[in-house]
Amino acid sequence: MSLGLQNYVINYLHKYKTMKKILITYYSRTATTKKVAEILAEKLGADIEEIKDTVDRKGAKGYLISGRDATLRKLTVLEKSEKNLQDYDLAIIGTPIWSWNMSVPVRTYLHDHKGEFPEVAFFCTMGGSGDERAFREMGEIIGKQPITNLALKTAEVVKNLAGERIDEFVGELN
Numbered sequence: 001m002s003l004g005l006q007n008y009v010i011n012y013l014h015k016y017k018t019m020k021k022i023l024i025t026y027y028s029r030t031a032t033t034k035k036v037a038e039i040l041a042e043k044l045g046a047d048i049e050e051i052k053d054t055v056d057r058k059g060a061k062g063y064l065i066s067g068r069d070a071t072l073r074k075l076t077v078l079e080k081s082e083k084n085l086q087d088y089d090l091a092i093i094g095t096p097i098w099s100w101n102m103s104v105p106v107r108t109y110l111h112d113h114k115g116e117f118p119e120v121a122f123f124c125t126m127g128g129s130g131d132e133r134a135f136r137e138m139g140e141i142i143g144k145q146p147i148t149n150l151a152l153k154t155a156e157v158v159k160n161l162a163g164e165r166i167d168e169f170v171g172e173l174n
């Protein structure tokens with residue numbers, strides 16, 4: 001093997017060994033948070049897992065029960081997750097904002113896995129407000145402060161205007 005190739009292989013192996021293993025876990029009712037999760041996974045080379053609720057939250061009825069249950073800080077029953085948090089160095093958790101709170105499935109996920117989290121970072125999508133309280137409570141439930149947070153408005157995500165803010169967030173994770 002030439003010296004150049006040897007150095008390339010050594011550098012590659014070193015980079016691979018020192019790279020953080022990242023899991024992105026998100027809930028999304030109408031695919032906005034999902035879009036951000038997928039962009040992040042691509043940029044970070046991370047694994048991704050969707051939080052799946054057993055409650056049907058579609059349509060107007062789903063909207064109403066979701067808003068009410070978020071306000072009441074209720075929990076739900078989730079489908080079993082496939083990824084094991086203990087296999088990762090960093091968990092990035094994404095939620096939509098419901099009634100100025102985190103979504104009910106994300107609250108449940110955090111409760112269900114309390115004590116299993118490595119380092120964390122949070123992101124949310126929202127019409128306009130509620131991110132601060134949601135992020136604060138997310139940290140409180142698992143007893144960890146996030147490395148950083150990212151709050152995006154639905155319109156920014158839908159119109160593909162969030163690229164710069166997403167890149168900043170990615171930069172803060174390293």
Ligand SMILES: Cc1cc2nc3c(=O)[nH]c(=O)nc-3n(C[C@H](O)[C@H](O)[C@H](O)COP(=O)(O)O)c2cc1C
Binds near residue numbers: 153
């Ligand atoms: C039940 C419910 C309550 C909501 N409450 C808020 C809110 O308090 N503040 C806000 O900015 N957006 C609120 N929204 C808007 C969502 O946060 C926003 O549309 C988000 O991007 C949806 O993400 P998703 O498509 O991943 O489900 C609410 C949406 C739902 C369904």
